[in-house]
Amino acid sequence: MSDLLHQPLETIRRIQNDHLKTQLNLCARGHAFYRKQWQQAGLDIQAIHSVQELGRLPLTTKHDLMADPEQFRLHCPDLPVHERALWEVLHTSGSTGEPTPIYITSHDYQAYLFQARRVAEISGITDRDRLANLFPLTPAAMGSFARSEANAYAAGASVVGALTGAPWGDYDMHRSLDDAVQMVERHQCTVLWGITSFVRRVIMRAAELGADFGHVRMCGVTGEASTPAMREDIRTRLRALGAAGTIIFDRYGSTESGGLAQCREEGDWHNPAPEMIYHEVVDPDTGQPLPDGERGALAITLLARRGTVLLRYLVGDIVSLTRAC
Structure with missing residues (x-):
């Protein structure tokens, strides 16, 4: 570490x-x-x-x-080019008002990778993991969806984009709930990454479809608090799908600052990058x-x-x- x-x-x-x-x-x-x-x-x-x-x-x-x-x-x-060149624009507060842009330079993106690597070290995500990005594809780029890639890159892990969410736009890129279940199974994803209630919904649909989720060892959930009863419900459903001892972490953070990390379930959140x-x-x-x-x-x-x-x-x-x- x-x-x-x-x-x-x-x-x-x-x-x-x-x-x-x-x-x-x-x-x-x-x-x-x-x-x-x-x-x-x-x-x-x-x-x-x-x-x-x-x-x-x-x-x-x-x-x-x-x-x-x-x-x-x-x-x-x-400033040097990497400190002023725009890498990406994410948005915050899209669910409560007009999406507000957060400007990220190349320097800032690299800093987020550094922060995400620390989060992975604390929470136990490794280069052997395969992350299923179950966050919705939204009309304005939201941090939780866009940063799933960066979290995988920082840990050396691979990432599968389910592209869920309500359809919008002209190009028909969104996938269904069933598609998301099949991708988790086909790619043998080890980490489910998404909004708490939607991760649970994916697991419930997997049971209905008879999918094998035995490779899932961790759920990183955010956007909604997960109570002990909710976590046990998710774990019980995953056991029925072949997964044993799944760790369920609440991810806390914001588009403005990035994520913090739990070192254990129900633990407090650590600041992974105090510098x-x-x-x-x-x-x-x-x-x-x-x-x-x-x-x-x-x-x-x-x-x-x-x-x-x-x-x-x-x-x-x-x-x-x-x-x-």
């Missing part, structure tokens, strides 16, 4: 602080939203030297991002950080982003932070 995750907190903080200072300096040069915000607030960014001082910056809300996503895209034309992402739990009214263990709003700061950059961004979840597993 990557060494940084086993380093003392002081070492991690030193790296985070260095990355934060670089990120703030870039934003001061080429981030329209934060430059304006800081000027209006009279903030001296050069006086912020550590992640512990982030409380001096205002919070960023989803409304801020959705109101003008272009304002959050970094523009520094003197790239800093988490705070804050009082959403005052913006002030709360002590470890106290529940509050999750705010993320992207420490090494070159496309869409977000600082103290409120994800929309209530959580608590601990420092030990």
Whole structure:
């Protein structure tokens, strides 16, 4: 496993602080939203030297991002090509409003691969696995679907795209539920990757079709919480299809920041890339950080982003932070 995750907190903080200072300096040069915000607030960014001082910056809300996503895209034309060339555009909040673009440079994509490799190391996905991407093919590119490939690439695994979801567009590329079941069976997929209720639906349909899912050893589910009863139901159904001892992980994350990782079922989520992402739990009214263990709003700061950059961004979840597993 990557060494940084086993380093003392002081070492991690030193790296985070260095990355934060670089990120703030870039934003001061080429981030329209934060430059304006800081000027209006009279903030001296050069006086912020550590992640512990982030409380001096205002919070960023989803409304801020959705109101003008272009304002959050970094523009520094003197950066190396890989830091400014656009690799892809993903979208967030498509289910609750107009899809909001998240700009990803080549640098950011490589950083996500790095993060995904750490997630694979923590959760136990290897280069022997075959991932079944059961996320829907949506009209706007959503992170969970698009990043399934990157998660497989990072682990050295192979990936099968089921292309499920409600049909749209002119080219008739969507596949049926039965097609998805047959692909999992034919390719002997070892990891089912998708929205919790749809993964369960695939398993139920597999039973109706008499499919062999004996090779499935893990389900990585997200988008909906999986209760212990739901996980046991999925596991029981998989046992009937020939799979024994299937691990079911809840994947937590966002299109804006990528995924976190569980090291065991029902465990807390680990930040797999602390040199790239800093988490705070804050009082959403005052913006002030709360002590470890106290529940509050999750705010993320992207420490090494070159496309869409977000600082103290409120994800929309209530959580608590601990420092030990």
